[in-house]
Every structure is written in structure tokens, then in C-alpha cells.
Amino acid sequence: MANHSLLEAIDALKSTRVRMTPQRHAILEFLYETKAHPTADEIYKALEGRFPNMSVATVYNNLRVFKEVGIVKELSYGDSSSRFDCVTSNHYHVICKNCGKIVDFHYPGLDEVETLAEHVTGFEIENHRMEIYGTCVTCKTAH
Ligand SMILES: [Zn+2]
Numbered sequence: 001m002a003n004h005s006l007l008e009a010i011d012a013l014k015s016t017r018v019r020m021t022p023q024r025h026a027i028l029e030f031l032y033e034t035k036a037h038p039t040a041d042e043i044y045k046a047l048e049g050r051f052p053n054m055s056v057a058t059v060y061n062n063l064r065v066f067k068e069v070g071i072v073k074e075l076s077y078g079d080s081s082s083r084f085d086c087v088t089s090n091h092y093h094v095i096c097k098n099c100g101k102i103v104d105f106h107y108p109g110l111d112e113v114e115t116l117a118e119h120v121t122g123f124e125i126e127n128h129r130m131e132i133y134g135t136c137v138t139c140k141t142a143h
């Protein structure tokens, strides 16, 4: 999938029947400005000052809509703290084991792994996910 800019994302929403609201716009804008792969809670905390009537549930529902339209990717880690990524093109993530920071890492897609997995197991492979763990620059220098 192509890498969307904020304007393209807004266009993609317009082309569906999703109504653009000030809250939706603010959530999208925040996602595209931060490269931090925020959780719904972090988005809520960043925007609650501007939208006092907004709840975490509202943020969640909007993120779900964005996900359905294909302009946001959800990175789930087996608990409730899913992180959201507006870079929907294929890329990998390097994750700090200390502070949880996620940094995009662009590397040619390992498509041959999928082909090989398909051959070996007979599965119909859909996608794969690779994560690289370590200590980020900030945490490294804090020691
Ligand atoms: Zn760190």
C-alpha cells in the first residue's frame, strides 16, 4: 500500500462516506505529525485540552474508522495498548526495551520469507511482522 500524506489521507476519508469532524481531523493530524506510534490513550491526552468532550472511546472509534479506510495501521502487542501508525507502507519497527519507543526502519520487504513459508508449510501466507528490539539512543546515553 502507498505511503499517504495527511492530505491524501483526508481525501481517502472523503471518498468514503466517513464525515470529517474537527476531532477526526485533529486525531489524523496528530498521527501524521508525531512519528511516535502513539496509543489511543496518548492521542487522547494530547488532544483532550482542545476537545474537552472527547473520550478515549471516541479516539478509539475514530482510529478504527481510519483503520478500515486503510490510512492507519494498528500494531497490537497482545494487550490493550495497541499503537497506531500512519505509515501504511511496508516497514519494520525497532523497539526500545527500556522506554517502549518505536522507530520506523525501512528495509526491503522480506517477501521471500513468505514464499518459503508457503512452500514449507502449505499455508496461504498473508503477511509477516518483524520487530527488532534494543536500547534507543536516549536510553543508552542516560546510563
Ligand atoms: Zn528508550
Ligand SMILES: [Zn+2]
Binding pocket: 037, 085, 087, 091, 092, 093, 103, 104
Ligand atoms: Zn511505523
